Amino acid sequence: MTAAFLFFLPMGALSYSLDFGEAGNRAYPDRASRRLLHGVANLFGVFLAVCGYLVAFVYHLEVGKAHLAFGEIPARQAHVWLGLMAVGGACVMAASGLYKFIAATRDSAKLFRWHGLLGPLVWVCGLLCICIAAYFEYLEGAGHYTPGQVAAIIVAVVVVLVATAVQSRLAPRDHLDDHEEDHKSGLLQ
Numbered sequence: 266m267t268a269a270f271l272f273f274l275p276m277g278a279l280s281y282s283l284d285f286g287e288a289g290n291r292a293y294p295d296r297a298s299r300r301l302l303h304g305v306a307n308l309f310g311v312f313l314a315v316c317g318y319l320v321a322f323v324y325h326l327e328v329g330k331a332h333l334a335f336g337e338i339p340a341r342q343a344h345v346w347l348g349l350m351a352v353g354g355a356c357v358m359a360a361s362g363l364y365k366f367i368a369a370t371r372d373s374a375k376l377f378r379w380h381g382l383l384g385p386l387v388w389v390c391g392l393l394c395i396c397i398a399a400y401f402e403y404l405e406g407a408g409h410y411t412p413g414q415v416a417a418i419i420v421a422v423v424v425v426l427v428a429t430a431v432q433s434r435l436a437p438r439d440h441l442d443d444h445e446e447d448h449k450s451g452l453l454q
Contacts, residue, residue: 266317270351270391271421273310275429277303278384282436304366311359314391318352340401348394354387392422 280303285293293299325332334345361377368376399418402409410418 266314267395269310269313271425273306274388275425277306277310279429279432280306282433304362308359311355314352314355340397344394344397347390351387351390351394358384358387392426395422
């Protein structure tokens with residue numbers, strides 16, 4: 266799940282704004298090709314998140330832990346509930362994004378305008394889960410993480426969050442051939 270929320274989902278979000286250099290921009294020159302890149306990175310991220318959840322689910326079955334963390338410390342409860350929102354939200358985002366892609370290709374329809382707004386919220390839930398998991402693993406004293414490792418994980422999450430937000434909002438998009446056309450037609454969100 267960490268790989269999904271720290272790497273693949275941000276890469277999917279940044280697929281529209283990243284400048285891949287001369288060769289990469291030739292390979293992905295317009296918004297349509299970037300949309301495909303966005304979908305592939307995000308689908309792989311969602312796949313990893315669901316696989317991670319299933320691993321945790323099976324582990325909890327084997328050791329007899331409650332799946333919803335009832336009676337556990339508040340950090341673990343927060344991790345579980347935010348995690349369920351993150352993984353469930355990622356699945357909703359994948360399904361709606363795939364439908365949007367099919368409908369836009371087939372009908373040139375503009376559907377699910379909330380997709381671009383919900384994505385960052387789902388992603389932030391996943392990032393918070395990473396931080397909370399590192400923290401409660403340290404709190405439980407099982408020797409999984411030292412304070413320095415917890416701090417490094419939290420710093421990594423913050424760096425990815427800030428870098429992705431800055432890149433997605435402030436990066437020039439002049440490397441995309443049809444950026445101005447999409448902007449004028451209202452496709453950019």
